[in-house]
Amino acid sequence: MDPVFRALADPTRRLLLDRLREHNGQTLRELCERLDMARQSATQHLDILERAGLVTVVRRGRERLHYLNPMPIHEIEERWISGFDRPRLRALSAIKNQAEEYAMTDGPASVPTYVYVTYIRANPEQVWHALTDADLTARYWGHANVSDWQPGSTWEHRRVDGSGAVDVVGKVIEAEPPTRLVITFEDAPESPREPSVVTFLVEPHHDIVRLTVTHENLANMEMFGGISHGWPAVCANLKSLLETGEVLPQAPWDMSPAHH
Structure with a gap:
């Protein structure tokens, strides 16, 4: 500190x-x-x-x-x-953050880029494998990310409940194993707007890596709020899996924002 x-x-x-x-x-x-x-x-x-x-x-x-x-x-x-005074401060913080979030934007063009950073005790190859392996993503993300991860290829975010439903699709823009992966992220493929773009940057330092997730070209502040809750949860589960061999005992994305 x-x-x-x-x-x-x-x-x-x-x-x-x-x-x-x-x-x-x-x-x-x-x-x-x-x-x-x-x-x-x-x-x-x-x-x-x-x-x-x-x-x-x-x-x-x-x-x-x-x-x-x-x-x-x-x-x-x-x-x-x-x-x-945890409960009262959390409530006040949620009100303040929501007010500031709305004050920051006067339309879709002003939606900020989201950046999240975490540090993981692993090597770059392990992190890359966890980001691109369908079975591993199914464990820590609740969806299997399916692709051959070659530039120009498509990728799918498939449910693992047996339905085979796909909630997000996109294309691989860049793939530089094991340090950089750039994909489009389309949760509404029928939308005429340009898709949002996610960049995973894996930077090694001795026995750890710094994983930076950048999500840009977001549609609106509602999407910004959703990924602000989702990416930390996904990265926490990924970190737990790589460092302990097990995901967190409860799915972190199921926690409501009021518990953060």
Whole structure:
């Protein structure tokens, strides 16, 4: 927790986080323009925020896009705040978050990109296998992800209840085993709009990997809310399976947001 508290102690770094909360996925140039700050100064502050896990950097071509990672703040809330008056604070937090979510958007064009980061005690090949193997996805996701995972191929998110129903379809845009997988994510294939896009980035570091899930081109804030609940649950089950050999004892996506 110490790096997080030190990072949050500086008002400039808190302002940077506020600007990312308002508009996620900004480049260094965009952040400097909004804050009237020199690039060198902004870079130093962002490096501290990144080391504390509060900011995640996703490369897009030559650009580095900066995303707010709320997990360290959530852990502070869980350890230092929620225990004092958990039910009331959760209710107040849900009301505040919903109000801010609606305030952030004035139409579909302003729906933010969703980014989730988790760390897993595994190697990249194990994580890649878990992301692309139909039997393993059926265990931790409740659906089998079926494809040959070659660029241009289709993929299906099939139920495992015996019905064979497909809830999500898409195409494989990029596949670079074992570090990068980009797919379209179409839960309403008949819709005329462009599909959303999911990127899985697997970055090794000694005995662990950092898995970054980026979901962009979302249809609306309702979809943003749904995946904000769904991706952490799926990644938690994946992490549990790879680290312990077993999924979580209850399906985490069945928990209502009020329990988070």
